[in-house]
Amino acid sequence: MVESLSGPLAPTALNGFLDTIQPILAPELMADPDNNMPGGVTGYFDSLRQWTIDRAANVCAQVVAEYPDLIYTTTESPLVGDMNGDAAVDASDASLLVLSLVNRAAFDAAHSSADVDTIGDVNYDGRLDTGDLSGLGVLYSGSAAA
Numbered sequence: 399m400v401e402s403l404s405g406p407l408a409p410t411a412l413n414g415f416l417d418t419i420q421p422i423l424a425p426e427l428m429a430d431p432d433n434n435m436p437g438g439v440t441g442y443f444d445s446l447r448q449w450t451i452d453r454a455a456n457v458c459a460q461v462v463a464e465y466p467d468l469i470y471t472t473t474e475s476p477l478v479g480d481m482n483g484d485a486a487v488d489a490s491d492a493s494l495l496v497l498s499l500v501n502r503a504a505f506d507a508a509h510s511s512a513d514v515d516t517i518g519d520v521n522y523d524g525r526l527d528t529g530d531l532s533g534l535g536v537l538y539s540g541s542a543a544a
Contacts, residue, residue: 408478409450409522416446454522479520479534483509487534495534498526 420443427439435442479487481494498505498514505514520530 407454409447409454410516410519410524412450413447413524416443416450451522451524478517478522480517481509481514492531492534495520495530499528499531 420439424439424443427433427435433439437445477485477487479491479495481491481498484490494505494509495518498518502514515526518526518530520534521532523529
């Protein structure tokens with residue numbers, strides 16, 4: 399399941415789909431007299447995008463809680479959280495995530511082929527930031543995020 403969240407079910411993939419269909423559906427939805435979407439059509443699509451982010455993080459936390467000793471591996475690339483590209487999320491990835499946050503140039507120089515903005519976005523909020531550190535901790539250690 400975690401591998402799927404790094405691929406076809408990744409929030410970025412699902413939100414990309416929503417980005418594609420919103421301009422197609424929005425005029426029809428706005429014209430619908432029975433449209434009772436909270437926040438209007440734009441607000442509703444925004445809430446769907448946020449839901450995909452929140453749900454992915456929740457599913458990852460549930461899997462880790464159920465299987466705390468599991469190290470996630472995949473043949474798919476990139477695997478979210480796999481900062482060193484060894485197809486596993488483990489302790490060695492934590493220091494590289496920190497490096498990418500505090501010295502992006504040094505990370506990029508050592509890992510030029512890595513899509514750090516996608517791989518490091520462990521909490522699926524669409525950006526690489528310190529929030530991803532706790533997400534990586536959840537993936538690796540099985541601890542619950544605050």
